[in-house]
Structure formats: C-alpha cells, structure tokens
Amino acid sequence: MEADNECLTYSLAILGEAAVAQTARTSCLTYAGFLPRLLPAPQALLRISRPDRLSTFPADVIGYHSGNLRHTLGLIPTLLLKPELLNRFHVQCLRIERASKSQEAVVTAATFGPLTLLAIASFLLFVGLVVFAIYLGDGMALLALALLGSVSIIAHIGLYHRIDLAEYKDKNRSLPKSDVVIVYPNGSFQIVSCNEEIARKLFIEPEKCVYKIRSADLYRALAMLATLMLMFGVICLANAAPRLQFAFACVLVALNAAHWIVAALPEHRHWDLRTFDVKPTERWATERYSQALWTLIASTGTTRWVKSAKIAPDNQAWDAWLNEAQDHLVPGKIPVFKNKIMVEPLWDCQAALSRLLSEYEILDDTPSLHPPRTNIQDEKPTGEAKSDEPESVKEKPLI
Incomplete structure (x- = not known):
C-alpha cells in the first residue's frame, strides 16, 4: 500500500506539463514567480535552451505603402x-x-492577472504544507518542501526576462504612414492603420526577450541544479509520512486543475497591453476570396502590394483581373456596402474573374509535361503491328 502511495505521489508531482508549458513564458515575466511554491510538472520550465522571441503564427503581413513583407505574425x-x-x-x-x-x-x-493570483495561491498552499509538516515533525517532508520550493525559484530566475520592442531611431522627424494588410490562412483579412513606429514594433521587426541572466552556460547550470533538486525532492516526498503524502497529493491535484483552468483562459487575459490603443473602424463580410481581395484593393487604392506579396494566383487570368481592378479604383474612396455587395466603387469583380478564367482557360489539347496514360487494352497486340515509319527508316535485324 505504501508503495502505491509513493507511486501516486511521484506521478502527481510530474503530471500536468502541458498546462505549465502553455503559460510558462508569460509567468516568467512576473515578480510573483520568485515566491517559493509547488509547481505541477516543474520539468516543463527546465529546458536546455531558452527562446529569443515570442511565438509566431502563419500570416502574410504586407506594408502596402512601405513595401515591407513578412510571412509570420x-x-x-x-x-x-x-x-x-x-x-x-x-x-x-x-x-x-x-x-x-x-x-x-x-x-x-x-500585474494582477490570473498567473499572479495563481502564484500567490500556490505560495499560500506551500506555506500551509510547511506548517503541517512542522506540526507533525516530519523532517523528510520539510526537506522535500525545501527542495521542491527551491526548484520553482531557480527555474524562475533562469527564465525571468523582459520583452524589448523595436525602436524607431529617427524620432526627430514626423512619422510616415505605414499601414499594413494582414492575410490569414483561413481567408480572413485585416487592414491596420498605424504609423512607422507602431509598424516596426508590432509587425516588421521582431521583439527580443532579454533575460536577467544572459549567460546561456549559467542558465544551463541552474537548470541542471534544479533538475537534481527536483529528483531528490521527489525521493524525499516518497519517504514522508502518509498523512503528509496525502496532503501533498491533494495540493498537487488542486494545482494541476488550477493550472489547467488558467492555461485554458484567453491568452490576452495574461498580458498588459494598455500602452497600445486599438480601435476597430470598419468590417465587411464577403462570400468569395475575389470579393474580399477586391475590398482590400478598393480600400488601399492600389494593386501593387497584391502582386509583390503574391497572394493572388500567378496566372494570366488573375493578372488581367488585377489590371482591371486597378482601372476601376477611385482614389480616396472608401468602399460602400449594401446587402453584402460593394456598390462604391462599382465593379462586378466576380463576373470579371469568371469571364477572364474562361478567356484564359487551359484547353485539354494543351501540351503537358506528362503525356496521358494509354489504355492498356489499346496496347494489346491484335496482330502484326504496323509501323508508320518508312521502309528505309525501319531498323534492320542484326545478322
């Protein structure tokens, strides 16, 4: 029975890695992470290397005035x-x-987000376990708490950092417009109006994660030390009194559930982004990709960025469609929609695309790199094969 309890305690001490890893980057920006506490699956923080920047997502980011182009957001x-x-x-x-x-x-x-509150709650539970271990006089439990609580502190020291956004160096002159178009893989689009400073900070130049401990070798040494302390802490925990092991198990189950709930929250709840002011201005719903693209072109007033970013198919029909779209643009005219149809500027983009696709249609008899497969029945000989070659060109048998 004691062996089963030890196995259960060990399993609870290392389970929950996915939830801890989901919020590890954001939690290492808070001061509350320096509090000694129990962490479910602390090995999620003890990696060999640290990332230099935040995660990215697939999207085409195009500066239609500046000409900048990136394929991640x-x-x-x-x-x-x-x-x-x-x-x-x-x-x-x-x-x-x-x-x-x-x-x-x-x-x-x-500052007082879900991760900070979770760290404070974990610290209070940690203190409660320490008091309970002192009350029972369980030295192994106290040693386990000291080791496991130190693991969370060392891991946080190694990963504690700040995020540096790119700086716009020429601050003495007026900032030019640097509006961007964002094309997402699901076929949705966003047009962001901003100046050059905001574009550099958010879209063009990647942010940097500046760690408090900049030496990669020192970080690896701390991670190795924390890993050893974790192993010895679990061993000491397995040799604690049964009542302490049960208390540990209850705390770890509660912390696993709490970390999972916090990780499932919308990620923007964990961040302080108040220095940026985001204001939605317009939103249009279209039914086809060509209609959405025409809406973007009419809003930006040019097709140049579409060609440079290559977000339209590269063929003659679409090239002709983009040329017609450029001819129908009205400079400075904001698109006007009625019943999901653009009425200003007036142009039936879908009918134009259908007409051009028919005009530049690839016919069946167009030569291809891969010849069509011959029917096997046609290849079976029905008699002596006749040759279309003249008698003088036929290969003569060797004697």
Missing part, C-alpha cells in the same frame, strides 16, 4: 488584433496608436 499583434473572431472572407479595418505619447510602448504580463 507575432504573438503581441495577434493578441491585439484578435483574428480568431473573424470569419472566412471577412475584411476588418483597425487603427492602432500609442495610448499615451508621453509613455513608452511596453509589453509585459498583467
């Missing part, structure tokens, strides 16, 4: 823009500005 703009709320072929316009010109644009974890 960073975590911070994703949290600000919330593209998951857009349906397929929807087009949304937004404006991003600094909330205060006197305040530097910074990004950090929420």
Whole structure:
C-alpha cells in the first residue's frame, strides 16, 4: 500500500506539463514567480535552451505603402488584433496608436492577472504544507518542501526576462504612414492603420526577450541544479509520512486543475497591453476570396502590394483581373456596402474573374509535361503491328 502511495505521489508531482508549458513564458515575466511554491510538472520550465522571441503564427503581413513583407505574425499583434473572431472572407479595418505619447510602448504580463493570483495561491498552499509538516515533525517532508520550493525559484530566475520592442531611431522627424494588410490562412483579412513606429514594433521587426541572466552556460547550470533538486525532492516526498503524502497529493491535484483552468483562459487575459490603443473602424463580410481581395484593393487604392506579396494566383487570368481592378479604383474612396455587395466603387469583380478564367482557360489539347496514360487494352497486340515509319527508316535485324 505504501508503495502505491509513493507511486501516486511521484506521478502527481510530474503530471500536468502541458498546462505549465502553455503559460510558462508569460509567468516568467512576473515578480510573483520568485515566491517559493509547488509547481505541477516543474520539468516543463527546465529546458536546455531558452527562446529569443515570442511565438509566431502563419500570416502574410504586407506594408502596402512601405513595401515591407513578412510571412509570420507575432504573438503581441495577434493578441491585439484578435483574428480568431473573424470569419472566412471577412475584411476588418483597425487603427492602432500609442495610448499615451508621453509613455513608452511596453509589453509585459498583467500585474494582477490570473498567473499572479495563481502564484500567490500556490505560495499560500506551500506555506500551509510547511506548517503541517512542522506540526507533525516530519523532517523528510520539510526537506522535500525545501527542495521542491527551491526548484520553482531557480527555474524562475533562469527564465525571468523582459520583452524589448523595436525602436524607431529617427524620432526627430514626423512619422510616415505605414499601414499594413494582414492575410490569414483561413481567408480572413485585416487592414491596420498605424504609423512607422507602431509598424516596426508590432509587425516588421521582431521583439527580443532579454533575460536577467544572459549567460546561456549559467542558465544551463541552474537548470541542471534544479533538475537534481527536483529528483531528490521527489525521493524525499516518497519517504514522508502518509498523512503528509496525502496532503501533498491533494495540493498537487488542486494545482494541476488550477493550472489547467488558467492555461485554458484567453491568452490576452495574461498580458498588459494598455500602452497600445486599438480601435476597430470598419468590417465587411464577403462570400468569395475575389470579393474580399477586391475590398482590400478598393480600400488601399492600389494593386501593387497584391502582386509583390503574391497572394493572388500567378496566372494570366488573375493578372488581367488585377489590371482591371486597378482601372476601376477611385482614389480616396472608401468602399460602400449594401446587402453584402460593394456598390462604391462599382465593379462586378466576380463576373470579371469568371469571364477572364474562361478567356484564359487551359484547353485539354494543351501540351503537358506528362503525356496521358494509354489504355492498356489499346496496347494489346491484335496482330502484326504496323509501323508508320518508312521502309528505309525501319531498323534492320542484326545478322
């Protein structure tokens, strides 16, 4: 029975890695992480290397004035823009500005967010276990608590960092417009109006994670030390009194559930992004990709960025369609929709595309790199095969 309890305690001490890893990056931005506490699956924080930047998501980010082009969207703009709320072929316009010109644009974890509250709750449970171990006089439990509580502190020291956004160096001159178009894999689009400073910080230049401990070798040494302390802490925990092991198990079950709930929350709940002011301005719902693309072209006033970013199929029909779209543009005219149909500027983009696809249709008799497969029945000889070659060209048998 005691062996079963030891196995259960060990399993609870290392389970829950997915939930801890989901919020590990954000939790390491908070001061509350320096509190000694129990962590379910602390091995999720003890990696060999540390990432230099935040995670990215697949999307085409195009500066249609500046000509900048990237094929990924960073975590911070994703949290600000919330593209998951857009349906397929929807087009949304937004404006991003600094909330205060006197305040530097910074990004950090929420001061009193769910992760901070979870760290404080874990610390209080840790203190409760220490008091209970002292009351029972269980030295092995106290040693296990000292080791496991130190693991969380060492892991946080090694991963504690700040996020540095790119700086716009030429601050003395007026900032030019640097609006961007974002094309998502699901066929939704966003047009973001911003200046050059915001575009560099959020879309063009990647952010940097600046760690408090900059030496990679020192970080690996700390991670190895924390790993050894974790192993010895689990051994000491397995030799604690049964009542302490039961208390540990209850705390670890509660912490696993709490970490899972916190990890399942929308990620923007964990961040402090108040230095950016995001204002949605327009939103249009279209039914086809060509209609959404025409909406973007009419809003930006040019087709040049479509060709440079190659977000339209590369063939003659679409090239002709883009040329016609350029001819129908009205400079400075905001698209006007009625019943999901653009009435200004007036152009039936779908009918034009159908006409051009028929005009440039690839016929069946067009030569291909791969010849059509011959029917096997046609290959069976029905008699002596006749040759179309003249008698003088036929190969003569060797004697």
